Amino acid sequence: MTRTIAEKIIAAHLLDGERDVAPGELVEVAVDVVLANDITAPIAIREFERLVENGRKRTVFDPRRVVLVADHFAPNKDIKSAEQCAQVRRFARQQGLVHHYDVGQMGIEHVLLPEQGLVAPGDLVVGADSHTCTYGALGAFATGMGSTDVAVAMATGKVWLRVPETIRILYHGTCQPWVGGKDLILYTIGQIGVSGARYQAIEFAGPAMAQLSMDGRFTMANMAIEAGAKAGLFAVDDATRAYVDGRVSRPYRVFETDAAASADAAYTQVIKIDVSRIEPQVAYPHLPENARPVSEAAAEDVRIDQAVIGSCTNGRLEDLRVAARVLRGQRVHRDVRCIVIPGTQQVYLDALREGLIETFVEAGAAVSTPTCGPCLGGHMGILAAGERAVSTTNRNFRGRMGHPDSEVYLAGPAVAAASAVAGRIAHPASLQNT
Amino acid sequence: MRIEGNVWKYGDHVDTDAIIPARYLNVSTAAELAQHCLEDIDPAFATDVQPGDIIVVGENFGCGSSREHAPLAIKGAGVSCVIAENFARIFYRNGINVGLPILECPAAVAEAETGDRLTIDLRQGTITTLRTGRTHRTPPFPPFIVQIIKAGGLIPAIVGGLVDW
Numbered sequence: 001m002t003r004t005i006a007e008k009i010i011a012a013h014l015l016d017g018e019r020d021v022a023p024g025e026l027v028e029v030a031v032d033v034v035l036a037n038d039i040t041a042p043i044a045i046r047e048f049e050r051l052v053e054n055g056r057k058r059t060v061f062d063p064r065r066v067v068l069v070a071d072h073f074a075p076n077k078d079i080k081s082a083e084q085c086a087q088v089r090r091f092a093r094q095q096g097l098v099h100h101y102d103v104g105q106m107g108i109e110h111v112l113l114p115e116q117g118l119v120a121p122g123d124l125v126v127g128a129d130s131h132t133c134t135y136g137a138l139g140a141f142a143t144g145m146g147s148t149d150v151a152v153a154m155a156t157g158k159v160w161l162r163v164p165e166t167i168r169i170l171y172h173g174t175c176q177p178w179v180g181g182k183d184l185i186l187y188t189i190g191q192i193g194v195s196g197a198r199y200q201a202i203e204f205a206g207p208a209m210a211q212l213s214m215d216g217r218f219t220m221a222n223m224a225i226e227a228g229a230k231a232g233l234f235a236v237d238d239a240t241r242a243y244v245d246g247r248v249s250r251p252y253r254v255f256e257t258d259a260a261a262s263a264d265a266a267y268t269q270v271i272k273i274d275v276s277r278i279e280p281q282v283a284y285p286h287l288p289e290n291a292r293p294v295s296e297a298a299a300e301d302v303r304i305d306q307a308v309i310g311s312c313t314n315g316r317l318e319d320l321r322v323a324a325r326v327l328r329g330q331r332v333h334r335d336v337r338c339i340v341i342p343g344t345q346q347v348y349l350d351a352l353r354e355g356l357i358e359t360f361v362e363a364g365a366a367v368s369t370p371t372c373g374p375c376l377g378g379h380m381g382i383l384a385a386g387e388r389a390v391s392t393t394n395r396n397f398r399g400r401m402g403h404p405d406s407e408v409y410l411a412g413p414a415v416a417a418a419s420a421v422a423g424r425i426a427h428p429a430s431l432q433n434t
Numbered sequence: 435m436r437i438e439g440n441v442w443k444y445g446d447h448v449d450t451d452a453i454i455p456a457r458y459l460n461v462s463t464a465a466e467l468a469q470h471c472l473e474d475i476d477p478a479f480a481t482d483v484q485p486g487d488i489i490v491v492g493e494n495f496g497c498g499s500s501r502e503h504a505p506l507a508i509k510g511a512g513v514s515c516v517i518a519e520n521f522a523r524i525f526y527r528n529g530i531n532v533g534l535p536i537l538e539c540p541a542a543v544a545e546a547e548t549g550d551r552l553t554i555d556l557r558q559g560t561i562t563t564l565r566t567g568r569t570h571r572t573p574p575f576p577p578f579i580v581q582i583i584k585a586g587g588l589i590p591a592i593v594g595g596l597v598d599w
């Protein structure tokens with residue numbers, strides 16, 4: 001019996017025709033979209049070209065469905081990165097790729113693809129980037145793979161997959177002020193651990209998810225991988241339809257969990273979470289599962305050197321609005337560098353038109369063109385030994401943002417902005433005027 | 435396929451940033467990446483590792499990013515096999531795709547210590563610790579995965595006509 005959203009999407013993409021699938025089965029599926037970036041595409045292109053040299057292949061399976069985004073080390077941070085971006089550019093031109101995004105149009109891939117309508121509900125997407133799972137917010141089955149898998153997918157339009165088991169997480173209750181998708185997902189990873197969903201799909205469901213904005217859903221689906229999950233999915237509802245309306249121009253299918261499946265049999269676990277009990281969260285170094293309520297961190301006087309607001313987790317307009325609400329009329333603490341990075345050109349423009357950028361600059365924050373930048377310790381805000389950052393990104397592994405002896409505390413945009421003002425990890429409600 | 439080598443042992447959740455930090459991702463050849471393999475958790479590894487050595491780790495090895503640079507760095511360092519309690523899923527695929535043998539065997543992990551010498555038979559799915567003489571079993575790879583590993587990765591296996599495509 002095919003019951004969960006993940007199983008249904010996989011079943012609909014089977015190469016040998018739609019039929020029931022069961023968790024654990026190895027299947028071959030057709031993909032709708034294949035993605036790579038300036039770090040992973042060079043290896044994928046190298047592997048693809050080995051197929052070309054051996055006469056196995058000359059062109060990608062569909063130039064409209066292979067998406068390449070230069071976002072990690074772009075705008076080019078050094079000569080080697082420039083070479084990598086140049087290699088991606090050459091390949092995109094030679095293959096006639098419709099969706100190659102370079103500086104000036106590009107954004108962080110997982111903010112950009114949904115925004116540009118490149119992913120639709122019901123799609124099966126593979127990307128050479130672990131946060132490809134972000135598109136689960138649209139009701140798509142999207143998963144990260146390595147460059148070789150993606151090279152084969154670029155060539156053939158197909159991949160093999162193991163049908164994952166599904167964990168269902170039901171959120172109920174009403175969020176406290178300043179609590180958003182980031183706090184809910186950090187709390188959830190704190191509960192189940194960084195390998196709690198290894199090899200499985202997560203379905204995020206329950207009445208509190210129906211209340212959550214699309215931006216909040218992208219944030220949650222984005223961090224499914226931080227619990228080890230293969231995919232993190234939301235059911236399609238009116239909010240999803242309103243989001244894709246006017247963006248997605250091709251027909252799509254909506255897959256729903258069977259009503260009978262709510263009887264829990266289809267899931268390896270059903271976890272219930274009362275969101276009204278969740279405070280804004282902070283995940284301590286060096287694992288995303290080290291989530292604690294911000295009040296605990298505030299009581300410990302955790303001084304910070306840098307605050308980063310951006311990334312594929314929290315670089316969307318709603319995130320910038322929240323940060324601006326905290327920073328308006330405030331000054332970034334003199335000992336803190338606050339760096340704000342809109343996720344795409346469109347987010348940047350919207351933030352500019354709304355006056356958010358002005359608020360950031362007036363508060364003493366540095367605002368950058370879209371890039372992954374400091375999220376992976378690439379550029380635009382690397383930490384020195386002994387430095388500490390609060391960041392709206394998704395990973396706080398040792399050395400992730402720079403020196404191996406630096407520290408990253410993960411939080412949502414409200415806490416990151418409040419901490420930038422306070423100079424130490426702070427609850428946004430503790431600032432005056434907020 | 436028989437493998438023999440000395441053990442380098444590490445703990446749980448060794449992530450892809452620990453295996454190869456992002457600051458080195460502006461290159462992508464195995465040899466260049468190998469020079470920085472595991473340097474943030476063990477600076478001695480990249481300089482002292484010997485061809486054929488074996489990495490033994492706890493749970494969720496390779497969690498984090500999808501970077502294929504991680505198994506490439508390990509393979510480039512001359513490591514012949516990684517044995518873990520279990521692997522993060524993207525790393526698992528990537529290991530096989532680049533032709534790096536990876537095995538899940540909690541019993542062998544529990545027993546092995548840094549400096550131990552192990553022999554591994556990939557086709558049989560056996561791991562023997564020479565110090566104790568004990569042999570541990572793990573489900574053997576299906577033949578098509580052994581083919582991929584022998585060919586040196588998925589692409590060479592496709593090019594060589596060894597796997598269906």
Ligand code: SF4
Pocket residue numbers: 072108109110129131311312313371372375376393394
């Ligand atoms: S913002 Fe960070 S996590 Fe997201 S794609 Fe870029 S490097 Fe990866």
